[in-house]
Amino acid sequence: MSAILPPADRLWWKQPLDRVEGTWIVIAFVWCMVMFAMMVGWHIYGKQNLSTETYKTTRELYSAKAQAMVDRYTVRKETDKEIPVVHPPAGSDVYLVARLWDWWPILELEKDKTYRLHLTSMDYNHGFSLQPVNINIQVVPGYEHVIKVTPNQAGTFSIICNEYCGIGHANMAGRIYVK
Amino acid sequence: MSDDQQVPLMQQLLDNHFLLLFLGVMVPMLVYTLWGVIDILTIPIAK
Numbered sequence: 001m002s003a004i005l006p007p008a009d010r011l012w013w014k015q016p017l018d019r020v021e022g023t024w025i026v027i028a029f030v031w032c033m034v035m036f037a038m039m040v041g042w043h044i045y046g047k048q049n050l051s052t053e054t055y056k057t058t059r060e061l062y063s064a065k066a067q068a069m070v071d072r073y074t075v076r077k078e079t080d081k082e083i084p085v086v087h088p089p090a091g092s093d094v095y096l097v098a099r100l101w102d103w104w105p106i107l108e109l110e111k112d113k114t115y116r117l118h119l120t121s122m123d124y125n126h127g128f129s130l131q132p133v134n135i136n137i138q139v140v141p142g143y144e145h146v147i148k149v150t151p152n153q154a155g156t157f158s159i160i161c162n163e164y165c166g167i168g169h170a171n172m173a174g175r176i177y178v179k
Numbered sequence: 180m181s182d183d184q185q186v187p188l189m190q191q192l193l194d195n196h197f198l199l200l201f202l203g204v205m206v207p208m209l210v211y212t213l214w215g216v217i218d219i220l221t222i223p224i225a226k
Contacts, residue, residue, distance in 0.1 A: 011184060011190065013189055055222065056222045057224075057225035061225060
């Protein structure tokens with residue numbers, strides 16, 4: 001029997017299914033269903049596959065919102081780039097700007113309080129990677145991702161950029177404080 | 180021989196090469212590309 005010759009029987013559909021072939025099909029199908037269910041499962045129970053709200057935005061509109069938050073809630077400045085440290089109220093919208101080549105501003109959040117974290121880029125694609133928790137979200141210019149965060153651990157967390165964005169990419173690190 | 184018997188529908192479908200080509204191109208195009216573009220175009224505007 002050869003796979004490249006026409007079937008021997010004109011009505012080849014009527015040939016009964018071989019037991020091994022039938023078993024193989026069933027096993028492969030069941031595994032596909034398991035993997036599909038895992039996609040749903042990981043989204044609900046996993047820590048990495050997040051659901052974000054997404055909006056179309058502009059640089060001007062978003063920077064206005066971020067600047068308003070910084071103007072109201074800045075507590076101090078840090079680093080030699082004088083990045084403002086912002087302590088917004090619990091339950092509010094907090095804005096993070098990714099741009100060549102830093103994360104602005106530095107957020108100071110409270111443990112066990114929920115915030116709506118907004119992310120966008122002012123120029124190219126960046127990658128928001130919260131370490132060591134390892135939560136990763138693409139940050140795209142022209143679009144705003146909103147994610148509900150509830151910090152459950154106090155400390156200092158770093159944000160690194162994990163989407164190559166040019167010569168300063170390796171130094172594009174920010175931080176989030178959780179008190 | 181079974182020359183006078185009706186060809187089963189499944190066999191007619193699987194023997195029709197151009198139909199299979201059409202489905203192989205159209206189904207991914209609709210389910211992935213078209214649906215994806217619709218998803219992107221219907222992203223709401225930020226307030």
